[in-house]
Amino acid sequence: MSDISITELEAAINFWRDRSPSSGDELALCQEASALSRPYALLIVQRQNVFSPDRLDPEARNAWESYVSLKKGLQS
Numbered sequence: 250m251s252d253i254s255i256t257e258l259e260a261a262i263n264f265w266r267d268r269s270p271s272s273g274d275e276l277a278l279c280q281e282a283s284a285l286s287r288p289y290a291l292l293i294v295q296r297q298n299v300f301s302p303d304r305l306d307p308e309a310r311n312a313w314e315s316y317v318s319l320k321k322g323l324q325s
Contacts, residue, residue, distance in 0.1 A: 252299040253313065255292045261285050261316040281312035 262282045269279035
């Protein structure tokens with residue numbers, strides 16, 4: 250799997266936010282968007298543009314792989 254750009258990561262977060270908008274008084278992100286927000290924040294703090302999928306924790310990896318799979322299905 251190739252590196253994930255900050256733009257791709259942001260698109261995945263927005264995809265999950267569209268599918269499952271923030272909820273509750275605290276406007277908490279859905280599980281998938283929350284999991285992907287951690288590597289996204291790291292990219293920003295470290296001033297980097299790409300993130301290796303190998304560095305994703307299991308929850309973020311699942312959210313990313315599900316996003317990629319669903320995105321491919323929508324494009325077909």
